[in-house]
Amino acid sequence: MKTITILSGKGGVGKSSISASLAFSLAQESKIVAADCDVDAANLALLFGLKKLRKNERISTNSKAFVNKNAKECKNIVKNCAFSAISWNKKKQLPEINEFLCEGCGVCKILCPKGIEIRKVENAIIGEGQTKYGFPIISGQLEMGESGSGKVVTVVKERARQKAERQKAEYLIIDSAPGIGCPVIASVRGSDYILAVTEPTPTAFRALQRVLEVVEHFNISYGIIINKSDLNRSFVKKIEEFAKNKNISIIAKIPFSKSFVEAMIKMKPIAEINPNYQKMFKSIISQIKLEIKNKKTIY
Amino acid sequence: MSKIIKIAITGGKGGTGKSTLSTSLASALARDKKVLLIDADVDCPGDDLLLSIKLKKAKDVKNMMPVFDFKKCLRCGKCATVCPEKAIVFVKGKNPVFIPEQCIGCRACKLVCPTKAITESEQIIGEIFIGQKDNLTLLSGKMKTGIEESSLVVNAVKKFYFKQEKDFDYIIIDTAAGTHCPVIAAISGVDQSLAVTEPTPLGAHDLNLILSLTKRLKIKTQIVINRSNIGSKSVIEKIAQKNKVKIIAEIPYSQEIEKKYCTGQPIENKEIEKIINQLKK
Numbered sequence: 001m002k003t004i005t006i007l008s009g010k011g012g013v014g015k016s017s018i019s020a021s022l023a024f025s026l027a028q029e030s031k032i033v034a035a036d037c038d039v040d041a042a043n044l045a046l047l048f049g050l051k052k053l054r055k056n057e058r059i060s061t062n063s064k065a066f067v068n069k070n071a072k073e074c075k076n077i078v079k080n081c082a083f084s085a086i087s088w089n090k091k092k093q094l095p096e097i098n099e100f101l102c103e104g105c106g107v108c109k110i111l112c113p114k115g116i117e118i119r120k121v122e123n124a125i126i127g128e129g130q131t132k133y134g135f136p137i138i139s140g141q142l143e144m145g146e147s148g149s150g151k152v153v154t155v156v157k158e159r160a161r162q163k164a165e166r167q168k169a170e171y172l173i174i175d176s177a178p179g180i181g182c183p184v185i186a187s188v189r190g191s192d193y194i195l196a197v198t199e200p201t202p203t204a205f206r207a208l209q210r211v212l213e214v215v216e217h218f219n220i221s222y223g224i225i226i227n228k229s230d231l232n233r234s235f236v237k238k239i240e241e242f243a244k245n246k247n248i249s250i251i252a253k254i255p256f257s258k259s260f261v262e263a264m265i266k267m268k269p270i271a272e273i274n275p276n277y278q279k280m281f282k283s284i285i286s287q288i289k290l291e292i293k294n295k296k297t298i299y
Numbered sequence: 300m301s302k303i304i305k306i307a308i309t310g311g312k313g314g315t316g317k318s319t320l321s322t323s324l325a326s327a328l329a330r331d332k333k334v335l336l337i338d339a340d341v342d343c344p345g346d347d348l349l350l351s352i353k354l355k356k357a358k359d360v361k362n363m364m365p366v367f368d369f370k371k372c373l374r375c376g377k378c379a380t381v382c383p384e385k386a387i388v389f390v391k392g393k394n395p396v397f398i399p400e401q402c403i404g405c406r407a408c409k410l411v412c413p414t415k416a417i418t419e420s421e422q423i424i425g426e427i428f429i430g431q432k433d434n435l436t437l438l439s440g441k442m443k444t445g446i447e448e449s450s451l452v453v454n455a456v457k458k459f460y461f462k463q464e465k466d467f468d469y470i471i472i473d474t475a476a477g478t479h480c481p482v483i484a485a486i487s488g489v490d491q492s493l494a495v496t497e498p499t500p501l502g503a504h505d506l507n508l509i510l511s512l513t514k515r516l517k518i519k520t521q522i523v524i525n526r527s528n529i530g531s532k533s534v535i536e537k538i539a540q541k542n543k544v545k546i547i548a549e550i551p552y553s554q555e556i557e558k559k560y561c562t563g564q565p566i567e568n569k570e571i572e573k574i575i576n577q578l579k580k
Contacts, residue, residue, distance in 0.1 A: 009343045011476035012314005016501065040477030041311045041505040063383075082363065082405045100483055100516065105383040105405035142479055144512040149479040150447060178313040178476040179342035182447035201561050203318065203345030210343055213444040232561050261529050264499045 001164050002292055003172045005037075005191040007215075009207030011178030013199045014227040017260055019175035020047035021271035022195075025281040027135045031169040034131075035160035036139040037187045038177040039152045045129055045137050049267040053127030053139055060120040061151035063104035064097070071095050071115025077108040100145060124152040126159060133272075136163055150182030157187070180207075180214050188215055193292050194222035195251065200235035209242075221295050222248065223288070229253035249291060252284045304578060305470045307485060307492040307518070311505030313476030315495045316525035316550070319560060320574075321473035322349040326565040327575055329435035332468040335460060339485035340475040341440035341452040347430055351563035352437050354428035360440070360455040363404035364422040369394045371416035378408035378417060384447075400445045425452035427459050436460075436467070449481035457485070469578075478505075478512050491519040493547075493574070498530035503538055510542045521545050523574065526552040548574045 006019045016038070023034045036044035045053060065085075071077070072093050078086045085101035086108060088094075095108075095115075109116040123146035127139045140156035142149050157174065164172045176187035188194065194215050198208040208224070215222050224243055229236050236253065243250050259277065263270040271281040308321045318340070325336040338346040347354045365378075365387075372394060379389035386401035387408060399422050409417040425442040440456035442449050457472070464470065474485040486492055492513055496506040506522070513520040522539055524532065527549035539546050548570040550556075556566050 008313075010313065010345070012312065015313075038477075040479045040482075041508055043312075043501045043504045046500050046504060080406070082403070100487065103383065103403060103405065105403065105407055106381060107405050107407045107410060110381065110407060110410045144478060144508060145483065145515040147480045147483070149477075179340075179449065179481075180444055181342050181442065181449040181481065183477075183479070184342075185445075185447055202348040202563065203343070206345060206348065207343035210444055217445050231557065235561065261499065264501060265530050267500055 001169060001172060002192040003174060003190065004193045004195060004288065005174040005176055005187050006195045006197060007176040007184060007187065007211055008178060008197040009180060009211035010204045013197050013204050015197050016044050016047055016175055017264065017270060018197050018225060018227065019044060019173060020269040021277065021281045022284065023135065023173045024133055024269035025271050025278070025285050026171055026173065027133050030171055031167060032135045032171045032173055033160050033164040033167065033169045034135060034137040034173045035156055035175070036137065037153045037156050037174050037183065039124060039140040039142045039149050039156065039183060040177055042139045042141045044175045045139050046267055047264065047269060048131040048133065048137065050129045050131060050137065053129040055128040057126050058122045059124050059126055059155055060122045061155060062121055062123040062146060062148035063118045064099060064102045064121050065104065065108050066117045066119055067095050067097055068115055068117065069094070071112055074112035074115045077111050077116070080107055080111055082107065121146065123148050126156060138163060149177070150186040153183045153186035180211050184211065185214060188218055188220065191220055193288060194220050195225060195288065196222055197225045197227055198239065199228045200226060200232040200239060205235070205239055221291065223251040223291055224248055225251050226253045228256040230255040251287050252280065254280065303464060303467055303470060305489045306578065307472040307474055307489040308495060309474040309482060309486055309492055309509055310495040311476070311478055311509035312496065312502050315497045315502060317495050318346055318349055318473055319556070319566065320493065320495050320523060320525070321471055322346050323565040323567070323571050324574060325435055325471050326350065327567065327571050328469050329433060332434065333466060334435045335467040335470045336435060336437045337456055337470065337472045338437065338439040339453050339456060339472050339481070341425060341442040341449050341456065341481065342475055344439045344441055346437060346473055347439055348563055349560065350432060350437065350565060352430035352432050354430040354437070354439055357427045357429045357459065359423045360425035360427060360452050361421040362424045362451055363406060364399055364402055364420050365397065365408050365417045366420040367395060367397065368416045368418065371414045373414055375413065377411045377413065381407040381411050383407065401447060403448050403451070425455065427456055449475070450484035453481050453484040478508050483516070486513065486518060487516060489518060491521070493523050494520050495523045495525055496535060497526045498524055498532045498535050500534065503534040506535065507538055510538070510544060521547045523547060524549045528552055547577050
């Protein structure tokens with residue numbers, strides 16, 4: 001099984017729309033599983049028309065500190081918290097923990113073993129659904145105000161991998177979060193191929209270069225898709241030059257069409273409703289397959 | 300001297316126009332007020348590009364990092380056991396191996412080491428940049444690639460001007476996309492936030508999430524609909540009603556905005572003025 005991860009650095013350049021059409025088109029020739037690893041705001045299932053997922057399971061990948069009465073002797077934990085999550089409540093004469101700042105690192109517990117408890121907190125929901133296109137989607141959603149998205153991504157990927165193995169799927173498609181931090185790093189880890197989506201704007205291009213730096217840490221081969229390629233033709237040239245200098249394949253240039261908005265509102269992949277894009281995604285897929293096959297092994 | 304107004308611009312979904320709105324509001328307000336714009340999207344900052352402001356490096360963001368003295372190390376593995384981020388790998392009989400990118404600087408390892416073999420050093424996890432255009436000061440944070448914990452850099456950028464905050468009339472914080480730690484770090488402590496969204500199922504889905512986040516953090520939030528003429532506005536109106544949140548502006552899509560975005564100019568239009576009038580109230 002091969003894992004293909006779609007990322008972009010900058011948000012809103014079309015990662016999920018492209019993931020959806022890629023999954024739709026790939027599913028017509030191969031067995032696949034899709035995973036939504038943008039656990040901050042998981043919305044890929046919507047693009048397959050799935051408003052609700054089944055088998056929703058609450059998981060816990062995070063811990064937080066809780067204070068009890070024995071902590072009255074432990075004023076020192078306030079200044080030892082690296083995340084400024086502990087303050088001293090003068091009225092109660094007890095430390096107080098800000099749940100939004102607490103990282104659950106356990107330093108307060110080490111300093112005050114009897115007064116602090118580190119407890120796991122449920123911080124995410126993992127859902128599963130069957131799309132009408134014949135493949136399943138696994139999706140993770142972080143609870144609002146909770147942290148630990150990187151670890152939630154790892155769980156979503158693991159569930160999706162197991163599902164793919166049971167179903168003998170050939171491909172696992174991962175839609176990652178925007179940015180370059182923990183959820184993105186967790187998505188990239190262990191992938192066979194990375195598809196980096198960008199658009200011809202200065203901010204998207206800068207974000208692309210940053211996210212590719214992260215990908216290069218992991219020695220994974222990758223290609224670029226320039227979305228909305230007709231938006232700013234001179235800037236497309238700039239991205240092409242960059243790719244040429246770095247010997248990166250540009251897998252496709254996808255022009256903008258109102259069909260994208262239409263598809264999103266109909267909650268369908270654009271490759272399903274627009275024959276031109278159907279063709280385009282077919283050729284994108286054969287190119288990605290070729291890229292994976294010819295993957296250079298870097299020692 | 301009037302009170303400083305601190306506003307966060309957020310939205311959940313990426314690409315809805317958070318940075319466009321932040322930079323446009325900041326430059327419109329800066330016509331007659333002193334404005335500090337904080338680009339808190341430290342994963343992928345870009346407000347300097349949208350404003351055509353040249354940034355200068357102000358300082359490095361450093362975080363505590365443990366250093367191991369293997370002469371004193373007993374190879375007991377306690378440091379690896381307590382490390383919450385698995386940044387220390389221990390194999391029996393061997394020296395512990397440290398992975399700096401995963402370290403969040405909590406000092407748990409140092410505290411449990413029985414022989415004081417762990418001391419403190421620092422690692423650079425990001426940079427802070429500063430730029431100026433008349434009344435507008437731009438602070439921009441940039442996380443080092445490979446580092447995982449964006450919120451540490453966000454907090455450092457927010458703190459950088461803490462003492463000079465009273466010199467400004469407005470502080471605008473442009474957050475990253477999403478809803479997790481870097482966004483929570485960016486929006487905590489503000490007076491109010493604006494959630495920028497677009498009238499599509501995905502925009503609506505993510506708006507719902509961000510509104511429940513700001514509710515949990517007890518931050519007053521209002522909605523700005525960007526590209527208001529694409530898709531269907533009613534999905535956003537429903538969410539606004541359900542959450543009892545006001546829609547204060549609707550910015551229609553235009554090629555002119557798109558062009559300004561690409562060439563680094565803030566947009567000026569009557570919807571931006573509408574938001575400013577709301578904020579001044």
